[in-house]
Amino acid sequence: MEHTKQLVLNKNIPLKITHADTKGHNLFSLKLNGREIGRLQKSGKIYWYTIIDSYIEKLNINHLKEITIEDVYPNISEEEIINRQKSFKNIIGIYQSKEAVEEKMKDKNSDGALKVRKTRSDSPVYYACLSASDCITLLQGLLNVYGNVNDRIELIYSQNEQKIDDLFIENPEEAPEVRDITLNTIIYGPPGTGKTHSIKSIFYDELIAKDIFKNDISYLTWLQVIFISFKEHNFVSLNWNEIYESKIIKEFKDMMNSQDYKATIRRTVYNNASKEDTPGYFKKEATKWGITEEGIKLANQINIDVKDDNKDNFEMVTFHQSFGYEEFIEGIKAKTVDGQIEYSIEDGIFVKFCKRAKLSQEKGENKNYLFVIDEINRANISKVFGELITLIEDDKRIKYIDNKWSGSMVTLPYSETKFGVPDNVYIVGTMNTADKSIALIDSALRRRFDFIELMPNAKVLSNILDNGGIIDGVNIPKVMSLLNERIMVLYDRDHTLGHALFINVSSLEDLQKVIQNKVIPLLQDYFYGDLVKVKAVLNDKFDIFVKRKQFKIQLFDSNLIENLYDIEAQYDLVTDVSYDNFIKYIHHIDNEISNEE
Incomplete structure (x- = not known):
């Protein structure tokens, strides 16, 4: 790691760092009094916003105080406070509820890209900070308020000097954490980069299918787990990546804390594969592996249920040039009844989906609902979404609290009924950049979605x-x-x-x-x-x-x-x-x- 920089924070020592000092930098170490407390990703990096979570967790902070400019800069003058107000608008913490952070964001007129974060503790603490320098500033405030007099925080970071090769040889396991999945996301990139596949491996598995395996799987062997991974996919042939990303494989390797699970899987499959004169449990089929009849028989003998009964909370639609508001939200449809044409107002696919999500909340179910729009850029998005382009925003979502719905609603033009988008509905779109550059996407849509880029990956x-x-x-x-x-x-x-x-x-x-x-x-x-x-x-x-x-x-x-x-x-x-x-x-x-x- 070349050109590394070190930043040391001490209690009540004025912070001297600017946005330009950390812009485009990657964080690699966060130490408190010489001990690493940062949450390293598999890439060896630390997300800047997690330094707040890590510090709060380490100190077990539970009595909460709003961090102000005066907390960050002790003995600051009134004139300096006024000068720093603007740079402090995207630094918000720490609070006991998401709503409190959102309210503060409105008061400060924070940037639209600012997101509420929460700690992993049983009693979560909520905060928000946009850039790396914002995170460091909030951390300094926490240190000044909650730290001991001799506490020392050390951060090691470096400039992100990405080479052309890096665009094609990325770490495929650097996927968003579950806690980072936002309500509105668009996955974009050239054709054939795994955009639709990522919906299954990230969003569907984490939001919808995460509770499929409720059985105890600790007694299983790796061979049995591989059997179940084929059972999970209805015994079709799989390539190595599809096996690695099976839900049962992910859960088992996490439980076993296996760092070299891929090598273990390959070795197990090779050792139990059919040879010329010896029948086995697996068989090679071009670049994929299939499971033999004997393997299927043994897989079915394992008492692990892999069925997903959550089909009502997943929907997928593909946009095309003629896809319109009537199909998506609501419209007047014609039907022939007894030789007569009758017209009726019918809900579109998205409204029907949101009504299922609302009913789930009213029943007290804690379920996520995932709505996927494939090829989202092939339709006229503004026309298809209509007034819902505003309702899908995080702070406009409707919530079911105390047996009543609250949040932003609109009156639909045909049915004249009130409608809002529930806060348990996740919208994920895929976008092929060979069809349309992300730069040409409507700015209203860009403001309301997080964009994740997927590039060719060697x-x-x-x-x-x-x-x-x-x-x-x-x-x-x-x-x-x-x-x-x-x-x-x-x-x-x-x-x-x-x-x-x-x-x-x-x-x-x-x-x-x-x-x-x-x-x-x-x-x-x-x-x-x-x-x-x-x-x-x-x-x-x-x-x-x-x-x-x-x-x-x-x-x-x-x-x-x-x-x-x-x-x-x-x-x-x-x-x-x-x-x-x-x-x-x-x-x-x-x-x-x-x-x-």
Whole structure:
């Protein structure tokens, strides 16, 4: 870790740090009196906002006091207090309820991006801070109010110097924590980067399916847990990543505190796989693993229920160009009854879903409701949402308190009924940036949603493919990353190639088909048929896929030739590439990667 910086906080010593000092920096250590108290993520980083949680938890703070400018800066003058008011508008804490923080946010006119946080303790403490410097300022205030006279807080952080390769080799396990899942989220990125899959692995599993396994699983072996993971997926074939992300696998590895669970799973599957003359419990199917009949039999003998009975609190819809307000909120629908056309006002899919969520709250159920909008940017979002674009905001959601609903409601235009969006409804959209850049999204929508970017991820591909994705000496993840670097230079990062394009590659023949049938057509679409750029992205110096077009000179009058623009710079796509020529091409790419390293 290069260029690290150290910041030391002492009780009642004036804080000297600005927003610019920490902007774009990653936090790696939080120590109180020499002992680490920060919550490290698997990436080795600490979320800045969690330093408040960590300190409150360490000191077991339960008598709460609003942290003011005077608490942060002892002996401050009245003039300085006035000067610091604006910079303090996004620093709010500490309170006993979320509502108290929200009320303070309104009073201070805090930024719309500010979110209420809560500690993990049994009696949670609520706070809010926007930037890294805001978090440090609040921490200094807590130290001054609650700390001992000799307490010393030390933070180690460094500039986030992200390289191009980092865009493609991220840690796939750096997913949002459960406590960080917000009510409105849009997951965006190029096609094939796992946007829809992340809904299952993050939002659905954490919000909806987290209580599926209520049985005691401590007595199980790893082999039995893998059996159940296949049972969880109705015994279909799975790739390694799908096995790792099975709900039962996640719960079991957490319970066992297993750090190398992936290696354990692979070893268990290999050791119990069918061989040529020996039947086993698992069988290899291209890049996936299936379970044999004997394996299914043993899986069904394990008394663990994997059924999810929460289907009423999950809904998924795909937006398209003609999707409208009537389908989403409400509208007048025509029906033929006894040969006569009758019109009636009917609820749209989202209103029906919200009514189920309301009924759940009224019954006293503590259930989350997840509404997923796939391809959210393909419809006219402002038109589809209508007046609900305001109601989905966190502070506009309706809450069921003391047997009555409170919060913002509107009167729907057709039914003339009052409607609000319950606070147990989570809305998650997916957005393909190859269709529409995030920069073009309506600003009203941007203000009301959190945006999570998913980019092509070489590590995910390495985890899914056997042998880390190296096939006959060709490193498939590195091939994908190199192609994407060129696309970024010639176009932009929104049109890079997702790792999902390559996840079923188990041989170089498969790779040839992917490049010819998936990669090249995408590149043609991205570059509007400009084959020179397609050739450049592929770095096709041997004319394997794109070659200069040959034409008969006698087709044209010699006096006209010089008036024809770039006639010699036209190219053709080769549709009958031989396997030998492909091997020549792909090994050239692999050598290029090796030389770069």
